Amino acid sequence: MSKNIKLIHPRNQITEIISRIYKRGMTTTSGGNISIIDDNGDIWVTPSAIDKGSLMASDIICVKKDGTIIGKHKPSSEFPFHKAIYEARPDIKSVIHAHPPALVSFSIVRQIPNTNIISQAKHVCGPIGYAEYKLPGSEELGEVIAEEFKKGFKAIVMENHGTVLGGSDLIDAFERFEALEFCARTILYGSQIGKPKYLSDAQIEAFEAQVPASIPENENIEYSSDEVEKRLEICDIVHRSCQQGLMISSYGTVSMRWKDDDFLITPTDVNRWDMDLNDIVQIKDGKREKGKTPSRATWIHQEIYKRNPEVNSIIMTQSPYLMAFGVTGNYLNVRTIPESWIFLQDIKAIEYGNHFRQSNNSEIVDNCATALIIENDSVIITGDKLLQTFDYLEVAEFSAKSIVLGNSLGEMVPINDDQVEELREKFLA
Incomplete structure (x- = not known):
């Protein structure tokens, strides 16, 4: 629309x-x-x-x-x-x-x-x-x-x-x-x-106070064909995330590395269902595309790309079953089925506020391997190709859903250490 x-x-x-x-x-x-x-x-x-x-x-x-x-x-x-x-x-x-x-x-x-x-x-x-x-x-x-x-x-x-x-x-x-x-x-x-935990009004005010436009503007913008293709790919994944219930209108950030440490990222305050390629913001040489306001989380994506050369795409979103773990502080054990452990291995959680620019960002950047939960805020998924990253998000959400739904049946019995080693040797060696 x-x-x-x-x-x-x-x-x-x-x-x-x-x-x-x-x-x-x-x-x-x-x-x-x-x-x-x-x-x-x-x-x-x-x-x-x-x-x-x-x-x-x-x-x-x-x-x-x-x-x-x-x-x-x-x-x-x-x-x-x-x-x-x-x-x-x-x-x-x-x-x-x-x-x-x-x-x-x-x-x-x-x-x-x-x-x-x-x-x-x-x-x-x-x-x-x-x-x-x-x-x-x-x-x-x-x-x-x-x-x-x-x-x-x-x-x-x-x-x-x-x-x-x-x-x-x-x-x-x-x-x-x-x-x-x-x-x-x-x-x-x-x-x-578990027991959901809630944010204080002061914590929410601190979130809203972040200024996404503080990144300086870049006067010289190029629109190469490969860059346009990446914009379209980002829009496709954003729309699919909305349709699948993995993202909502008011929250969700997707980015792709363009070249070197330059990347493309979704904007702030644009309805995710209606996002198009002209909304996507180019970040080049640490500067934002002129006239556009990138996501508040731009600095997180920027640091992840700088310090993790193997990461070429990032999805930061809220999905309901993953956020069930994000609001309770419960550990999400992905040793549910082989696929979940192979793709995700371990999902750590960090406290709310560590994703603010003024905070020490090392905890996010150093723990961004595949998936990371920010309490009461979001989940960050990283990967090489954007479709692969989206697949990781789906697997993580399905894993979380299985645990939440299975909780009424009894205590989860995870894949044991010996079985994990077999998976490691076969799929990750």
Whole structure:
């Protein structure tokens, strides 16, 4: 989706985002609804009882400001609370409501997920409201939700129902939705293997205070054909990571060595789902491409490339099962199946804050062999070819998932030392 979403018709914006939500398993065929209010005050909304997995632009309904309905279906049964939100909060231009499993888990135990579980979520989501249960589709439900939005919330847990979120546009609302569900999943998965630990407000403020544009600009930029190919490869892996649930809109950095210690890296504050090759930032001779703002983590990638000549690609991301270990401090033992140990061997963890530029960076750079977890922040995966690095990420996430899910069955029995030596001799000698 174009970054200038004003140039995309609301029908197409809605169908694109509902498709992402459905394919990522965050709503069902019949569940969830999305709306956009345009500059005329007309509301574009998903229809009632139409398959979310095959929704087309022509299915989207327009409810005019005067109440006239245009379209071949009925508007969503939850339209009343969408309308109530827009009336209560003129700054909100888009609303997403869905029943994503993790947030439903919180709604049925009547809790709100603590977004201090990961570094950027508090900033993305803002404070979270709570709406008491009312009959779906009723005016009463609209009233209790609107009252929460009047308090300044943009994200609300709906008691025994799900969640509703607003944004300045649909991309903004989706980033908030995705980040909040990710927090909920991370807390749930972490709780299955240990006790989640949360960041303090001061730690989060320190994360937000990092200035990614402090790298000086480079006036002379070359765009060779091989460099353009690498940009496309980065974009492909970023998009695949989003589709696979290994990256979310608001967090994730991918880089590739270009030549010598120069490299290409993803930018900051660009939605990962919509990233294109023009967004990618060239880092040459320690300077950033003119007019672009690279990832906050650029300095980490720069140091890894300088000190590890065998590393040619890096992925730094949040994936839910790996982050279950990242937020609990539990050791991720990858002696699960042969593939996991061969690819990963050992995954160390470092404390939150060691990834800040002003910190002593040696712990990250010296321990970046294949995979490294930064507590309450991310996992760093390194490799030669970018596709290989992505494969390592998938293997690491699958390994973490197997351990989290298997925890309810009993204690993990890892591959023993003799079996590891056999693997070492056969595959790593």
